[in-house]
Amino acid sequence: MKAHRIALIAACAMAASLSQAQAPAKLKIGLMLPYTGTYAALGIAIENGFRLQIAEHGGKLAGREIEFVKVDDESDPSKATDNVNKLVKRDNVDVLVGSVHSGVAMAMAKVAKDTGTLLIVPNAGADIVTGAMCAPNIFRSSFSNWQPAYAMGEVALAKGAKKAVTITHKYAAGDESVKGFREAFEKGGGQIVKDLSLPFPGVEFQALLTEIASLKPDVVYTFFAGGAAVKFVKDYAAAGLKKNIPLYGAGFLTDGTLDAQGADADGLFTTLHYADSLGTPRDNAFRLAYAKTYKMQPDVYAVQGYDAAQILAIGAAAVKGDLSKKAEFASAVEKAKIDSPRGPFMLSKAHNPVQDIYLRQVTSKENKLVSVAIKGLADPARGCKM
Ligand code: PHB
Numbered sequence: 001m002k003a004h005r006i007a008l009i010a011a012c013a014m015a016a017s018l019s020q021a022q023a024p025a026k027l028k029i030g031l032m033l034p035y036t037g038t039y040a041a042l043g044i045a046i047e048n049g050f051r052l053q054i055a056e057h058g059g060k061l062a063g064r065e066i067e068f069v070k071v072d073d074e075s076d077p078s079k080a081t082d083n084v085n086k087l088v089k090r091d092n093v094d095v096l097v098g099s100v101h102s103g104v105a106m107a108m109a110k111v112a113k114d115t116g117t118l119l120i121v122p123n124a125g126a127d128i129v130t131g132a133m134c135a136p137n138i139f140r141s142s143f144s145n146w147q148p149a150y151a152m153g154e155v156a157l158a159k160g161a162k163k164a165v166t167i168t169h170k171y172a173a174g175d176e177s178v179k180g181f182r183e184a185f186e187k188g189g190g191q192i193v194k195d196l197s198l199p200f201p202g203v204e205f206q207a208l209l210t211e212i213a214s215l216k217p218d219v220v221y222t223f224f225a226g227g228a229a230v231k232f233v234k235d236y237a238a239a240g241l242k243k244n245i246p247l248y249g250a251g252f253l254t255d256g257t258l259d260a261q262g263a264d265a266d267g268l269f270t271t272l273h274y275a276d277s278l279g280t281p282r283d284n285a286f287r288l289a290y291a292k293t294y295k296m297q298p299d300v301y302a303v304q305g306y307d308a309a310q311i312l313a314i315g316a317a318a319v320k321g322d323l324s325k326k327a328e329f330a331s332a333v334e335k336a337k338i339d340s341p342r343g344p345f346m347l348s349k350a351h352n353p354v355q356d357i358y359l360r361q362v363t364s365k366e367n368k369l370v371s372v373a374i375k376g377l378a379d380p381a382r383g384c385k386m
Contacts, residue, residue, distance in 0.1 A: 024321055027064040029312075030087035032080075032098030032108065033122075035072040038201040038227040039100045041256055042301045043072075046122045048294050049305030050097065053313065055293075061313050062321030069093055075201065077103030084111045094323045095120065097308055100301075102126035102145065102172035109133045118315075118323060122308035123301060127176050130352035132383030136330045139351045141307040141338075143273050144379035145176035145223075146183075148250040151271040151357035151373040152221060153184025156248055159269075161185075161218040163193050167208055167232075168223040170197040177223035177250050185221075193217055203231045209239040220245055225252035230260040237264035251360060251367065256299035258365045265362045273353070274300040274342045275360045275369040286341035298341075307340045311347075314338075350381035 031050070033043035047070075054066055069091045071083050080103070087093045088111060095118040099105050105124030112119035112135065119138045121129055125145035129138065156164060164185060168174030174197060182192055194215055196208045212220060220241075224232045229252060236247055242264070247253075251272025254265050276297075286306065290298040311333055318332030319325040337344050338353075345355045357374045360367040 024064045026067040027061055027095075027316070027321065027323070028067050028069060028091065028093045030069050030071070030084075030091060030093035030096045030098070032071045032073050032083060032087060032096060032104070034075040034100050034104075035070075037075050038203075039075045039225065040227075042100045042123060042226050045256060045299055045301035046100070046305035046308070048290070049298065049302035049307075050122065050309045052290055052293055052302075053306045053309035056289075057313055061316040062319070064316075064321045071098075073099050073101070073104050075099075075101040075104060077101065077107060080104040080107035081111065084108045088115055088117050094118070095312060097122055097312075099124055102176075105129055106133070106172065109135075109138055112138055116326065118326065118329065120308045120311055122304045124173070125176065126172050127379065127382070128172075130348070130350040130379060130384065131381055134350040134381065134384035134386045136386065137326050139311055139333060139347065140353065141311055142304040142353070143355070144352050145173050145250075146180035146379050147355070147377055148252075148271045148273065148357055149177040149180030149221075149223070150184045151359075151377065152248055152250065153181045153186075153190070154188065155269065155271060155359055155373055156181075156185055156219055156221065157188040157190055159219075159246075161190060161246075163191050163217045164219050164221050165194045165196060165212055165215050165217040166192060166221045167196040167212070169200040169202070169228065171200045173225075174200070174223045178221070181221045201228060203228050205232055205235045206239075209235060209241060212241060212245065213239065217245060220247050222247065222249045222253060224249070225255075226257070229253045230257045233257070233261045233268070234264045251300065251358075254360075254362050254367055256301060258362065258367070268362045269370070270360055270362075270367065271357050271373050272300060272360060272367070273355045273357055274303050274367075275358045276366040277368050278341070278343070279369075280341075280343070282339060282343075283341040300342075303341050307338055307342075310338055310340070311336075348378050348381060349386060350379070350384040352379045352381065354378040
């Protein structure tokens, strides 16, 4: 072989290895979501939405390829600290994304706070995450439990209800949802005659439904989601309550659940930061892309996953992919208007979306927009010192 050819081959080999050496390390994302149990469908929708947004960036953020490390958290708070520690300490993820269940998210927020790891919460509404536990490295793309619940308290009053019974799973999300509803409902002169609950993720509703029938309130307010929401709506109708006592809920009651609930969900009023018929160009484009990619319709969880990735993309671009620059990451996200399918929103000082809460009604298997219940609603962020 001629000398100049050898030199050329050597130069090419060197260039190749140099460009390999210079390719930035993959950006490691720890996805901690439920893939089994009553919230499994919610975890899948969040991951789908997240991946769709990453795909819209050509599969990379700030020039870094993405590597996912996935954990099924089973919506089990007792396993959450171990699960999140593995992601942070063993897998060395650059950012944590999770979870759905408030108890799991609180454990994630504690580890994020202690280790300084970036955390983006794509669902769990635990008020404390953007309240007393708020931190510069913790962000939420979804809602606080207080937000949709408070709005429904006002809606129930406006519809003339004076006496309500509440029913939910007994854990942070259910308790806080009921508390938010109570705050608005009592402020306007309403009265809660009884709070009913059962342990998560139980679905033995019969005795509680019998109690509702005998209490005869004007309305029932409820927080259930996923598989439990499907069964509750069906059982409520089967018990003959639906025609006599209006059932109101935080919108999770009917989001991602309508195919399984069928006619038993028809007519239900709920409040949430998303609806199926917003009809904006932004939402239409998102819904079309999601349906094409996944052969199913998006729901609020898909939107929240998509927006969690938008928050990451905005922060990552600002620090040119160097996620160790936490202060610059936060400052870019704090200034950003997130172009969400739900409508544009900004984060509060405590890093929770300030957003419109919609009143929706189930019609023909869709959560149809009725009106904006409260415009630009900010969580009070009680206890946040930031
Ligand atoms: C929660 O645990 O915070 C939670 C779970 C499911 C939802 C909403 C909130 O749909």
